[in-house]
């Protein structure tokens with residue numbers, strides 16, 4: 001299961017995308033999204049999100 005971003009909580013800061021080792025996170029509209037087919041479940045993004053918007057799927 002891939003990690004997920006709560007789009008209602010995401011402030012679009014980009015911190016998660018900078019941490020992702022496989023570039024699975026991209027800006028879409030006014031939030032960031034995780035591509036579930038690319039995510040390797042490392043958890044790095046979850047720990048850096050200042051809005052606590054990321055959780056394991």
Ligand code: SF4
Pocket residue numbers: 005009010011012013014015016017031032048049050051052053054
């Ligand atoms: S780190 Fe959190 S608030 Fe920032 S873009 Fe990623 S999910 Fe959104």
Ligand code: SF4
Pocket residue numbers: 003019020021022023024025034038039040041042043044045046
């Ligand atoms: S869990 Fe790891 S691989 Fe998946 S989106 Fe977050 S940083 Fe990228």
